[in-house]
Amino acid sequence: MSQTMGESTADKKEKKASEYTRVVYDPIDTRHYGAIHTPIYQNSLFAFENYDQFDKAFQDLSAIPVYSRGNNPTVRYLEQKIADLEEAEDAKCFSSGMAAITAAIMSTVSQGDHIICINQVYGPTKEFLGSYMLKFGVETTFVDGSKLEAWEDAVRPNTKLFYLESPSTQMFQLQDIRACAELAKSIGAVTVIDNTCATPLFQKPLQLGADLSVHSISKYIGGHSDCIGGVVIGSSNRIKSLFNKEYMLFGGIMTPQTAALVSKGIRTLPLRLRRHEASALRVAAFLQEQPFVSKVNHPGLDSHPQHKLALTQMSGSTSLFSFESVMPLARIKEWANGLKYFKIAVSWGGFESLVTVNEVAWDNNSGSRVVVRLYVGLEEPDDLIADIAAAWKHAEALEAL
Numbered sequence: 001m002s003q004t005m006g007e008s009t010a011d012k013k014e015k016k017a018s019e020y021t022r023v024v025y026d027p028i029d030t031r032h033y034g035a036i037h038t039p040i041y042q043n044s045l046f047a048f049e050n051y052d053q054f055d056k057a058f059q060d061l062s063a064i065p066v067y068s069r070g071n072n073p074t075v076r077y078l079e080q081k082i083a084d085l086e087e088a089e090d091a092k093c094f095s096s097g098m099a100a101i102t103a104a105i106m107s108t109v110s111q112g113d114h115i116i117c118i119n120q121v122y123g124p125t126k127e128f129l130g131s132y133m134l135k136f137g138v139e140t141t142f143v144d145g146s147k148l149e150a151w152e153d154a155v156r157p158n159t160k161l162f163y164l165e166s167p168s169t170q171m172f173q174l175q176d177i178r179a180c181a182e183l184a185k186s187i188g189a190v191t192v193i194d195n196t197c198a199t200p201l202f203q204k205p206l207q208l209g210a211d212l213s214v215h216s217i218s219k220y221i222g223g224h225s226d227c228i229g230g231v232v233i234g235s236s237n238r239i240k241s242l243f244n245k246e247y248m249l250f251g252g253i254m255t256p257q258t259a260a261l262v263s264k265g266i267r268t269l270p271l272r273l274r275r276h277e278a279s280a281l282r283v284a285a286f287l288q289e290q291p292f293v294s295k296v297n298h299p300g301l302d303s304h305p306q307h308k309l310a311l312t313q314m315s316g317s318t319s320l321f322s323f324e325s326v327m328p329l330a331r332i333k334e335w336a337n338g339l340k341y342f343k344i345a346v347s348w349g350g351f352e353s354l355v356t357v358n359e360v361a362w363d364n365n366s367g368s369r370v371v372v373r374l375y376v377g378l379e380e381p382d383d384l385i386a387d388i389a390a391a392w393k394h395a396e397a398l399e400a401l
Contacts, residue, residue, distance in 0.1 A: 019201055020270045022084060038077040040260045044068050062243040070248060074256035078263045082221070082231055085266075086200035087207055090239040092247055093231045093259065097216025099252030100230025101125055101194065104212050105161065106250075107242040108190040111137045113160040118145030118175060120168035122194060129163065145175040146306065151183055159187060164210070165194040166203075166313075170360065170373060172297040172321055174306040177313055181209030196220075200233075201273055202316040212238060219349025220318065223265040223272055226350075227258045272351075272378065273318060279384070280319035280376040286385045287323050292335070292392060295324040319376035320348050324369050332357050332370050334398055338391035341379055348375035353384060 017025065028034045046065040048054040057064040065071045075093050083091040094100040105128070109115060117129050119142040129140040143150040145164060162184040166175045181191040191210045195203055199220045205213045212234040215221060222229065232242060247253075277300070284298040296303065299310040300317030310317065325332055336344060342355040354375040359368045376384060 019085060023081070023267050023269055037260070038074055038263060040256045041065075041068070041073045042256060043072070061248070062240055068256070069251060069253050070243075072253075072256050072259070074263075075254050075259040078254075078259045078266070079231070081263065081266060082200060082215075082217075083233055085269075086195075086213060086233050087204050088213070088233045089236040091231050091233040092239050092243055093217070093229060093254040094247070095230070095252045095254055095258075096228050097196065097214070097218060097230035098124055098128075099250070100214045100216075100232045102128055103242060103246035103250060103252065104192050104214050104232045105129070105133075105163070107238070107246050108161045108192065108212070109133075109138050110160070112158060113138050114156045114158045115140040115161040115163060116151055116154045116159060117142050117163040118165055118168060118173070119143060120145065120171050120173050121163065121165050122169060125163075125165075125194070145180075146173050148176060148179050148183065151180055155183075155187055160189050162189055162191045163193075164191065164205075165197075166205075167197050167299050167310075169197050169320060170322060170358070170371065172197075172299055172304070174299060174309050174313075176309060177205050177208040177210060181205075181211075185209070197318060197320055198314055199269070199273060199318060201270060202318060203314045206234065208313055211235075216349075217262055218347060220273065220276075221266055221269060222262045222349065223269065224261070224350055225347070225352065227261045227265075229254050229258050229262060273316065275378055276319035276376060277316050279378075279381040280321060280374075281317070282381045283374070283376050283384055283388070284321055284323075287388070290388075290392070292325050292327050292332075293323045294326050297322045297324070320373070322371050322373040324371055327370065329357070329359050329370050331395055331399060332372060335391050335395040336372070338394040339387055340391075341384055341387045342374065351378045353377040353379055 032039055045067050057066050061070045065073055079091040079093050094103060115129055115138060117140050141154040143154050162180055164175045164177065164180060166177060177193065184191045192212045193205045193210045195205055195213045196215045196219050212232055215231050217229040217231050218227060281300055284296050284301055287293045288296050298304060298321035299307060336355050336357050339355060342353045345354050348354055356373045358371050360371045361368050
């Protein structure tokens with residue numbers, strides 16, 4: 001049939017629904033009697049009508065449920081939903097973010113290889129790369145990820161992996177994902193990025209050239225501080241290879257109960273993120289004007305040194321950020337003790353606001369700075385701003401005693 005006048009090939013293709021629609025919509029599945037939520041398949045194993053089906057299943061354990069250590073329908077549903085949101089071909093869920101991170105790393109390197117990683121990477125990841133992998137003869141060079149020349153200078157003949165985390169989750173430094181991925185490809189290396197902070201909605205690294213994206217889905221994707229899990233996202237070939245080796249052999253599986261919780265949480269992810277984003281920008285703008293704050297690290301602010309880069313590779317900013325203070329550590333901790341609506345706790349991504357206080361060494365190791373990481377939840381931002389101000393007045397009063 002000839003093409004209608006004025007109608008392009010692109011116009012003839014079905015327009016992809018928005019992310020708001022895609023996280024909510026599923027076709028009616030008659031296998032499950034039209035159940036709105038995919039049922040929890042509480043099974044360790046799955047039976048077959050005949051041996052031909054059984055033999056066929058073992059030809060591709062990643063596609064057909066045989067044993068829940070490999071493929072469980074509840075978990076598989078979540079994997080496909082996450083892959084769709086990040087505009088990737090496939091994904092594999094794990095029991096934790098670290099299980100996903102270590103599997104992604106191990107799937108890309110061999111004995112004697114070299115890795116380049118940002119120096120602001122998540123602490124356990126840094127320990128895994130800098131210490132644990134040495135037993136396999138795999139060395140890692142940690143670099144200032146914001147400078148492409150630092151990546152270039154660190155390249156060795158045996159460099160096989162670039163590991164990114166953008167934004168980083170303490171100082172909120174960005175890396176130029178496209179430039180790093182192009183450099184990695186030019187030397188035959190793989191690019192893996194921890195995309196947890198930006199989420200699959202606000203950043204799509206695979207579209208920028210990265211090979212694998214990892215997330216702790218305990219954070220925004222789950223959204224309710226009630227589950228632990230991780231996911232690796234990539235091409236069908238990479239995920240299938242990772243499934244057959246690192247996933248099946250290490251056994252860091254996600255349970256169907258966890259997958260069901262996360263699948264419910266992901267339905268509201270776009271709505272939650274927009275609320276988080278707007279609230280955090282208001283709180284961050286307020287903090288920029290406070291006398292006890294010397295610097296706010298939030299990529300969504302014009303004052304962030306990489307704000308323009310953020311606009312080119314992120315479609316939004318989430319609600320995790322930090323600020324630096326010249327005040328003594330003890331005084332800042334007293335301020336944190338006085339907060340009502342910010343709980344003192346690790347992690348982030350749920351409905352509740354959180355705070356942690358750390359003393360971070362300067363890059364040249366000549367001193368340290370107090371860094372406060374704030375996670376802005378779903379509370380009213382005016383209440384959070386009033387809470388921050390009241391807690392500082394309380395800390396000042398204690399100092400005056």
